Amino acid sequence: MSASLNPATAPAASAPACGGTAADPACTQPLPVLGRDVTVPLVTGGEVTYAALDYAASAPALQRVWDDVAAYAPYYGSVHRGAGYLSQLSTDLFEQSRATVAGFLDCRPEDQVVFTRSTTDSLNLLAAALPADCQVFVFETEHHASLLPWTSARVSYLNAPRTPDEAVATLERALAAREPHGPALVCVTGASNVTGELWPVRELAAAAHAHGARIVLDAAQLVPHHPVSVRELDVDWVAFSGHKLYAPFGSGVLAGRADWLQEAEPYLAGGGASRKVARREDGGVDVEWHTTAARHEAGSPNVIGVYAIASACKALQEAGFDRLVAREDHLVATVREGLAEVPAVRVLSLFGDDAPRVGVISFVVDGWNSSHFAAALSAEYGIGVRDGLFCAHPLVRTLLGSEPQAQGECGAPEAAPGERSLNAIRVSFGAGTPDEHVERFVRAVKELVADGAKWQYRTEEGRCVPAV
Numbered sequence: 001m002s003a004s005l006n007p008a009t010a011p012a013a014s015a016p017a018c019g020g021t022a023a024d025p026a027c028t029q030p031l032p033v034l035g036r037d038v039t040v041p042l043v044t045g046g047e048v049t050y051a052a053l054d055y056a057a058s059a060p061a062l063q064r065v066w067d068d069v070a071a072y073a074p075y076y077g078s079v080h081r082g083a084g085y086l087s088q089l090s091t092d093l094f095e096q097s098r099a100t101v102a103g104f105l106d107c108r109p110e111d112q113v114v115f116t117r118s119t120t121d122s123l124n125l126l127a128a129a130l131p132a133d134c135q136v137f138v139f140e141t142e143h144h145a146s147l148l149p150w151t152s153a154r155v156s157y158l159n160a161p162r163t164p165d166e167a168v169a170t171l172e173r174a175l176a177a178r179e180p181h182g183p184a185l186v187c188v189t190g191a192s193n194v195t196g197e198l199w200p201v202r203e204l205a206a207a208a209h210a211h212g213a214r215i216v217l218d219a220a221q222l223v224p225h226h227p228v229s230v231r232e233l234d235v236d237w238v239a240f241s242g243h244k245l246y247a248p249f250g251s252g253v254l255a256g257r258a259d260w261l262q263e264a265e266p267y268l269a270g271g272g273a274s275r276k277v278a279r280r281e282d283g284g285v286d287v288e289w290h291t292t293a294a295r296h297e298a299g300s301p302n303v304i305g306v307y308a309i310a311s312a313c314k315a316l317q318e319a320g321f322d323r324l325v326a327r328e329d330h331l332v333a334t335v336r337e338g339l340a341e342v343p344a345v346r347v348l349s350l351f352g353d354d355a356p357r358v359g360v361i362s363f364v365v366d367g368w369n370s371s372h373f374a375a376a377l378s379a380e381y382g383i384g385v386r387d388g389l390f391c392a393h394p395l396v397r398t399l400l401g402s403e404p405q406a407q408g409e410c411g412a413p414e415a416a417p418g419e420r421s422l423n424a425i426r427v428s429f430g431a432g433t434p435d436e437h438v439e440r441f442v443r444a445v446k447e448l449v450a451d452g453a454k455w456q457y458r459t460e461e462g463r464c465v466p467a468v
Helices: 063-075 085-104 119-128 164-176 201-210 259-263 303-319 321-340 370-381 393-400 435-451
Strands: 039-041 047-049 112-116 135-139 154-158 184-189 214-218 237-241 252-256 274-279 285-289 345-347 360-365 386-388 424-428 457-460 463-466
Touching: 063 085, 063 303, 085 112, 085 252, 085 303, 112 119, 119 214, 119 237, 119 252, 135 164, 154 164, 164 184, 164 201, 184 201, 201 214, 303 321, 321 345, 321 360, 321 435, 360 370, 360 393, 360 435, 370 386, 370 424, 370 435, 370 457, 370 463, 393 424
Parallel strands: 135 154, 135 184, 184 214, 214 237
Antiparallel strands: 039 047, 112 252, 237 252, 274 285, 345 360, 360 424, 386 424, 457 463
C-alpha cells in the first residue's frame, strides 16, 4: 500500500491563510509573505521596510507555502520509481499536487496537468507538440514567452488592438482568411504583464473554436489575481509559472487537452517519459513512451516546486478570490488615482482608463529616463519596481510610440543607430502587498516629480545606480 501524508507520519498542514469565516476581518488584510519585514538602507541615511512592488516579475513566497515546504522537506524522496516509504509518500504528494492544480484551474476530466519549469517552458513544450503544418496566431502584445516559441510553425502576428472588441474582430478576420484550413492555434494572454489589462479570453476562445482553431491561455499574470476556469473560459490549454503564484523553486504548469501532447514526441527523452525500452537485434532500441503527463516530465521532477504550487493554490482558494480581488481593486485605484494627480505621468494602456485590470501598471514620467526614476525609488525610498521593456518589446514600443526618453543624469544604454532609447516603469502588487507600500509609492512619485532626486546617479553596465 502506498504511503500517504497523515498526522502520525508526516508534517501537519498549515493553518488557512486567513480565518475560516466570511466575516473574519483578517481576510481583508494582505496575506503573509516572506520578506514583509525586511529592511533596506537608503542612500540618504537610515533604513526602511522594503516595499516589494515587482510582483509581475516574481511574487514573494506566501508564508503558508514556505511553512508547508519546510514541513515536508524531511520526508523528501524521489518519486514514481522508489519502493521506500519516503519515495512512496513523495509520489502520493506529487500526484495529489497534480489533482490540486487541476481543481484550482477547474480542468475537464480528460485534461492533463503537466509540470514544467515555467510559463516559458510550458509554451515551448506546447510549441514542440504542434501537429505538422499548424498555423499559430499571436498578438504583438504578448510577453516574449508566448510571442517567440512558435519557430516550427507558420506564425501570423496580429497588430495590437485598442479595444477588447477589436481584439476579437482582428482574430476573427485573421482566422477566416487562413489557407489552407489545417490545424491552428491561438495564443493569448489573460492579463497583460505591461498594462495589467484583462483580455476577453472567453470571446477569443469562442472565435477560435468557431474557425476550427484551438487556443492556449498565457495565465502567468492572471492566476495570481483572479480565478481561472478552463471550463468556463473554454480554452484548450492554460500555462502559468509558480514564481508568479507566490511559490518559489522554479516550477510551472501546462494544463489542458491531451491529444496533441500524447501524439507528440516527448519534450525531453529520458527516464520517466519511457514506459518500456528494449534492444533490437540490429543493435538499436525500441521505446514505448507514456501517454500520460509523464510523457513530457522526463527526469527527476521538481517535487518541492510542484508541492509549492499546490500549496499556493490551496492558500488562495482558502483566502477567497472575491476578497483578494476586491482588496487588489482598492490598491489599483489608490495607485491610479495618485498617478492621475501628477500631470508629468502618463500611464500606458491599450483599452483605456476604464478597462478592468490586475495589479500591474506601467507608466512614463516627462523629463525622466525610466531607469533613473526606478533607481531613485529604490535608493531613496526603499521601493522595488521594474523599468525597461518587460520582455514585451513590441507592445511597449507600440504604447510609447515616438516619444523620446529624456536621458537625465543617467539612463538606459544608448539606443542603436536610428532608434531612440525607450523604456517604462512598472509597478506591480498582489495579495501580499500592504496598503502602506502603495501609499509610499504614490508619495515618492509625487516628490520625485516635484523636487527631483536627492542623490546623484550614474550609469553602470546599463543600469542607473547611485553615485558613490
